[in-house]
Amino acid sequence: MDPDQFATPERKAYPGCTYCGRTFAEPGEIAGLRARGDVTALDDARGRQRTNDHVPSKVLLDDPLPTTLHTVPCCQRCNNGFSAAERYLACLLECVLAGDTDANKFTRPKMARIFNEQGSSNIRKIISDSRMETPDGTFWKSDTQQSHMVLKKMARGHAAVNGFPLLSDPFNFWVLPLEFLTHEQRNEFEYGISDNRLFPETGSFALDQIGRAAGRREDWVTVQPGRYRYSYTVQKACIRVRIVLREYLACEAAWDHP
Numbered sequence: 001m002d003p004d005q006f007a008t009p010e011r012k013a014y015p016g017c018t019y020c021g022r023t024f025a026e027p028g029e030i031a032g033l034r035a036r037g038d039v040t041a042l043d044d045a046r047g048r049q050r051t052n053d054h055v056p057s058k059v060l061l062d063d064p065l066p067t068t069l070h071t072v073p074c075c076q077r078c079n080n081g082f083s084a085a086e087r088y089l090a091c092l093l094e095c096v097l098a099g100d101t102d103a104n105k106f107t108r109p110k111m112a113r114i115f116n117e118q119g120s121s122n123i124r125k126i127i128s129d130s131r132m133e134t135p136d137g138t139f140w141k142s143d144t145q146q147s148h149m150v151l152k153k154m155a156r157g158h159a160a161v162n163g164f165p166l167l168s169d170p171f172n173f174w175v176l177p178l179e180f181l182t183h184e185q186r187n188e189f190e191y192g193i194s195d196n197r198l199f200p201e202t203g204s205f206a207l208d209q210i211g212r213a214a215g216r217r218e219d220w221v222t223v224q225p226g227r228y229r230y231s232y233t234v235q236k237a238c239i240r241v242r243i244v245l246r247e248y249l250a251c252e253a254a255w256d257h258p
């Protein structure tokens with residue numbers, strides 16, 4: 001190649017929405033539809049305007065946000081559609097960890113503000129109604145439709161950042177508080193150790209050394225300590241994303257490698 005010859009870069013195909021796959025409205029398309037007075041098509045095109053969605057969702061992190069926060073292309077409709085569910089999940093976690101719906105007991109000031117906002121009245125009601133006092137303690141019934149939607153979305157976001165936009169449903173998906181995992185499940189989740197040998201206690205130095213030896217400990221990326229960490233790996237022809245929120249809620253999603 002002659003270094004003095006400059007070639008015009010090939011324009012890459014414009015990617016669609018990371019979450020629904022729809023193509024973005026091209027510049028000028030909306031103006032053209034507006035001029036034609038095509039209300040239905042105009043409404044659809046507005047929903048297909050390109051936005052950038054943060055991975056993970058900003059509401060799950062405290063300010064100042066990490067400077068290296070990733071974004072993925074996302075249509076306006078999806079971006080709007082996730083917003084309430086993201087707030088719900090963040091508020092639910094705050095209430096669970098505080099053991100109360102009293103925002104004065106929250107540890108994250110950002111969540112106390114959001115929880116008390118006028119626009120969060122529906123979220124306050126859903127979470128308050130989901131609270132169950134039993135002889136064994138306080139329990140909260142999660143709205144799985146909302147929480148799973150947010151967690152799948154973030155798992156897809158991590159895969160997309162790594163070059164694999166995935167529109168299909170994961171073949172494996174689960175969400176559980178970390179404390180509900182068995183000792184073996186926890187070791188496998190944290191370190192990728194899946195055989196039946198006896199291992200030291202989770203979090204111990206010895207187990208950490210095993211994890212390092214297995215090369216798994218480095219798989220985890222802490223976006224904000226105590227708030228959000230994730231792991232993205234490609235194992236045995238499958239893409240696996242693991243997420244931990246607030247060092248409380250664990251999630252795993254896996255897709256066949258495309």
Ligand SMILES: [Zn+2]
Nearest residue numbers: 017020075078
């Ligand atoms: Zn979309």
